[in-house]
Amino acid sequence: MATAPLSRPPQVLPGFEHIRRNWNNTYGVYAARLLPGEYYVTSNDEGVYTTLGSCISACIRDRQTGIGGMNHFMLPATAEVDSWKSTSLSAATRYGNFAMEHLINDILKNGGRRQNLEVKLFGGGRIMVNMTDVGKRNIDFARDYLATEGLRVVAEDVGDVFPRMVVYFPSTGKVKVKRLRSLHNNIIVEEETRYISTIESKPISGEVELF
Amino acid sequence: METGNEISKLVQDVGGLVTLPHVFVRINQLVEDPNSNIADIAKAISQDPSFTVRLLRVANSPFYGFQSSIDTVAKAVSVIGTSQIRSLALSMSIAKSFEGLPNELVSMENFWRHSLYCGMIARALAKRARKYDPEAVFTAGLLHDIGELVIFNRMPEKAREVLLLVLDSIDDLPVNEAERQVMSFDHGQVGMELARQWGLPPLLVECIGYHHVIGEAKHHPREVALIHLSNVFALMAELDTLDPADVSTVDPRAWEMCGVGADVDLIEEVVREVQDQIAEDEKLFIESRREAAAAK
Numbered sequence: 001m002a003t004a005p006l007s008r009p010p011q012v013l014p015g016f017e018h019i020r021r022n023w024n025n026t027y028g029v030y031a032a033r034l035l036p037g038e039y040y041v042t043s044n045d046e047g048v049y050t051t052l053g054s055c056i057s058a059c060i061r062d063r064q065t066g067i068g069g070m071n072h073f074m075l076p077a078t079a080e081v082d083s084w085k086s087t088s089l090s091a092a093t094r095y096g097n098f099a100m101e102h103l104i105n106d107i108l109k110n111g112g113r114r115q116n117l118e119v120k121l122f123g124g125g126r127i128m129v130n131m132t133d134v135g136k137r138n139i140d141f142a143r144d145y146l147a148t149e150g151l152r153v154v155a156e157d158v159g160d161v162f163p164r165m166v167v168y169f170p171s172t173g174k175v176k177v178k179r180l181r182s183l184h185n186n187i188i189v190e191e192e193t194r195y196i197s198t199i200e201s202k203p204i205s206g207e208v209e210l211f
Numbered sequence: 212m213e214t215g216n217e218i219s220k221l222v223q224d225v226g227g228l229v230t231l232p233h234v235f236v237r238i239n240q241l242v243e244d245p246n247s248n249i250a251d252i253a254k255a256i257s258q259d260p261s262f263t264v265r266l267l268r269v270a271n272s273p274f275y276g277f278q279s280s281i282d283t284v285a286k287a288v289s290v291i292g293t294s295q296i297r298s299l300a301l302s303m304s305i306a307k308s309f310e311g312l313p314n315e316l317v318s319m320e321n322f323w324r325h326s327l328y329c330g331m332i333a334r335a336l337a338k339r340a341r342k343y344d345p346e347a348v349f350t351a352g353l354l355h356d357i358g359e360l361v362i363f364n365r366m367p368e369k370a371r372e373v374l375l376l377v378l379d380s381i382d383d384l385p386v387n388e389a390e391r392q393v394m395s396f397d398h399g400q401v402g403m404e405l406a407r408q409w410g411l412p413p414l415l416v417e418c419i420g421y422h423h424v425i426g427e428a429k430h431h432p433r434e435v436a437l438i439h440l441s442n443v444f445a446l447m448a449e450l451d452t453l454d455p456a457d458v459s460t461v462d463p464r465a466w467e468m469c470g471v472g473a474d475v476d477l478i479e480e481v482v483r484e485v486q487d488q489i490a491e492d493e494k495l496f497i498e499s500r501r502e503a504a505a506a507k
Contacts, residue, residue: 024381024382025382026381026382027381031381033379047381049381051378051379162450165378165381167381178383178457179450179451179452179457180378181325181446181449181450182318182321182324182325182449183317183321183322183325183374183386184317184374184377184378185317185318185321186315186316186317186318187316187317187371187374187375187378188378
């Protein structure tokens with residue numbers, strides 16, 4: 001049954017005003033649409049969704065208060081790719097850290113507690129044959145990051161050859177993942193490539209403070 | 212511009228870019244001609260040595276699984292059947308024909324894999340139902356989305372908008388509906404117009420035109436419904452899932468229309484069967500594309 005749309009979307013947390021939100025009939029909630037490179041945190045009953053090729057999304061929430069959100073990122077390709085475990089962080093992992101830390105910090109800043117956080121991980125598909133497996137690199141990074149931070153992954157659907165549509169509801173922790181047909185691969189790769197070229201040309205400025 | 216005119220214009224524009232090979236056109240004429248016989252068809256085929264080699268390869272492959280070896284064209288035509296040879300000739304040449312219509316939106320390999328899956332599933336279901344021409348529905352499956360290739364090539368910006376709209380929707384907006392929103396017509400209509408201009412048999416014309424709107428089928432509702440179902444199961448094979456929630460919705464009328472029992476085990480059996488066979492059949496039907504891609 002379709003629910004009558006709420007007249008306007010729930011209050012948005014500061015800093016997320018630019019994220020596009022639409023009423024969704026299937027779920028009877030507003031849902032925020034993430035593009036590559038974006039993230040979104042909410043304390044309301046609303047959804048966050050995105051389309052992932054080789055990019056990865058961490059869905060993180062405070063399982064007691066329901067505050068949580070999703071990010072969508074990938075590591076830029078750099079020569080120093082494999083050196084990220086070393087003490088000098090490469091530009092690539094710097095970007096991954098940036099994406100993870102912003103999501104986690106905004107959840108904590110808005111009342112989430114570190115010990116209550118639960119994580120779900122999606123994406124990292126190998127959607128282009130004949131290309132280095134950038135998806136796997138993103139998965140490896142995210143898993144290692146979360147392990148280092150002591151955050152447990154309670155569910156994941158990563159890797160394989162499919163793009164995915166992920167819909168996440170932070171207030172309940174429910175998630176719907178749908179594999180997308182290969183017909184869409186090129187368009188998804190195009191969007192991800194456009195995003196990766198913007199982050200490669202614009203180095204991250206400023207430091208991220210860890211809570 | 213009126214929608215009908217816009218579609219004809221679109222198809223006319225690709226007329227010189229996509230052509231069916233002479234050997235198919237000739238076989239088609241001979242099959243339609245009541246005075247022709249197997250020897251005439253075999254002779255027409257023999258005049259195209261490259262087609263002859265490929266035909267014998269298909270005839271001796273597990274796709275047919277004949278007991279004895281098929282060593283002459285005449286034997287191939289007689290065991291496969293004249294009408295079936297016509298379908299087969301079209302199936303063997305369609306991917307190559309569309310090489311003249313490239314696009315930057317989807318990979319041809321992915322496009323044809325889906326189409327081939329659809330054809331293989333239609334053929335597998337047809338063999339079990341025993342009242343279809345399995346070769347005809349195989350060809351119908353292989354051709355069902357050709358309208359998309361015309362749209363991708365002629366209207367790349369609109370096509371991109373359509374694909375983004377589909378990707379952007381949580382609610383699984385079907386491609387044909389997104390097309391109607393963006394362009395006021397869909398790939399079924401475009402494909403049907405192309406099939407008509409080519410003079411393809413009505414069964415193919417209807418399957419291409421109505422595989423998303425099966426209620427509109429006029430003369431071949433069974434085949435149209437079969438292609439509709441096969442299209443959905445092809446997605447299952449592609450996405451390696453048996454969960455109906457993962458793929459597009461089946462029109463509830465389709466099962467009854469095509470007379471194939473709605474049976475979960477049957478779906479699984481057919482999906483697994485074509486997954487096992489896809490690599491082999493790609494070599495037979497899409498091969499020229501793959502070789503061209505590998506040569507780059």
